[in-house]
Amino acid sequence: MFGGEQTEPTKFIRLLRITLKRNEAGLHCNSLGINHGQMVASMPLALILSMATGSALGMSAGGFASMVGAMLMLLPSINRLTRINSVIQKGIASAHSIFDLMEETPEDKGRDQPLAKASGHILMRDVHFSYQEEGRAILNGVSFEVEPGATIALVGPSGAGKSTIVSLLPRFYEASSGEVLLDGIPVSHYPLQDLRKQFSYVSQNIQLFSDTVANNVAYGALHDADPCEIRKALDMAQASDFIDQLPQKEHTMIGENGVLLSGGQRQRLAIARALLKNAPVLILDEATSALDSESEHEIQNALDNLMQNCTTIIIAHRLSTVKKVDQILVVDGGMIKECGTHETLIAQKGIYARLNALSFADGEIITVEN
Numbered sequence: 001m002f003g004g005e006q007t008e009p010t011k012f013i014r015l016l017r018i019t020l021k022r023n024e025a026g027l028h029c030n031s032l033g034i035n036h037g038q039m040v041a042s043m044p045l046a047l048i049l050s051m052a053t054g055s056a057l058g059m060s061a062g063g064f065a066s067m068v069g070a071m072l073m074l075l076p077s078i079n080r081l082t083r084i085n086s087v088i089q090k091g092i093a094s095a096h097s098i099f100d101l102m103e104e105t106p107e108d109k110g111r112d113q114p115l116a117k118a119s120g121h122i123l124m125r126d127v128h129f130s131y132q133e134e135g136r137a138i139l140n141g142v143s144f145e146v147e148p149g150a151t152i153a154l155v156g157p158s159g160a161g162k163s164t165i166v167s168l169l170p171r172f173y174e175a176s177s178g179e180v181l182l183d184g185i186p187v188s189h190y191p192l193q194d195l196r197k198q199f200s201y202v203s204q205n206i207q208l209f210s211d212t213v214a215n216n217v218a219y220g221a222l223h224d225a226d227p228c229e230i231r232k233a234l235d236m237a238q239a240s241d242f243i244d245q246l247p248q249k250e251h252t253m254i255g256e257n258g259v260l261l262s263g264g265q266r267q268r269l270a271i272a273r274a275l276l277k278n279a280p281v282l283i284l285d286e287a288t289s290a291l292d293s294e295s296e297h298e299i300q301n302a303l304d305n306l307m308q309n310c311t312t313i314i315i316a317h318r319l320s321t322v323k324k325v326d327q328i329l330v331v332d333g334g335m336i337k338e339c340g341t342h343e344t345l346i347a348q349k350g351i352y353a354r355l356n357a358l359s360f361a362d363g364e365i366i367t368v369e370n
């Protein structure tokens, strides 16, 4: 989504080279050590044997030493033969995973309808989808439309298919049937790179890298972003306060997948990354679920500004975050069961009204009014 396929191979190959060099050096030292050791150990042995036996056995000292030497050398070779099987098995297992990867079908790169900047009109028409061929249907005829610049929310129970719906837009998966259109053209008609440039996406499963805060925000195609822009995005995502407390500020390493940060801090970095990308369509999948009400409220203000210029799809369980959107779609069992504004849906007294009543009972309404 962030164009990492351009930069990741270079990083990956650099790391592979380092690993290869280290392995080679290790093997080199190991083999040299074994050979030299064996030679040093066998020379005094040969000397002592030749002195001790003289010509008593009717064979020359050299002949005797060779015979004993050969016998001694037989043992490690037999040992090595028994060990070679495990090396071969390891090789076979590695070959399996390498061939599996080589046999993966490459991602369809799309057709050649160029797309510089979309207006952000989204249309799904009778979309069906299942993750496996012949598998359980996850989406059962989803249809909806989002006007350019509008904000919609997808709400509904866990496992209803909300994340699946949005994952069809940047073509993480292909719909089994039905149409997914961006600006009136099927998404598969655009080159994949052009298509994915149109989305800023904060996914439910945030992916961070073992790198600095700044490099995580300016990730992939954004890697040459202006440091001031990065700082601005971090400010908007309410991340500046905690970053200023880190030992090297935005140049601090955050560990594998950001393990050195809290859940809410990781979410704020992901939001900053999406804000920096500033694409025509913003998708927020449970983007603020791990934040306290105050931070969420402040990020919401920053997002409100951003949302004025782009089409936004919000997925949220906390209904307080979706009250003001233009249209709320209630997803259940892979279908859109209800659709309307907060007020009309409450009046319908359906699933949304029930979910809303439950969040009221949980005390969420208190944070809303605040």
Ligand SMILES: Nc1ncnc2c1ncn2[C@@H]1O[C@H](COP(=O)(O)OP(=O)(O)OP(=O)(O)O)[C@@H](O)[C@H]1O
Binding pocket: 131, 132, 138, 156, 157, 158, 159, 160, 161, 162, 163, 164, 165, 204
């Ligand atoms: N990669 C996948 N492979 C197979 N099945 C999947 C995959 N991802 C999701 N599913 C299934 O698809 C269904 C819908 O999942 P989805 O993630 O869209 O739900 P959701 O509405 O976003 O739920 P939540 O609110 O918990 O995030 C679930 O039943 C899930 O088990």
Ligand SMILES: [Mg+2]
Binding pocket: 162, 163, 164, 204, 285
């Ligand atoms: Mg989800």
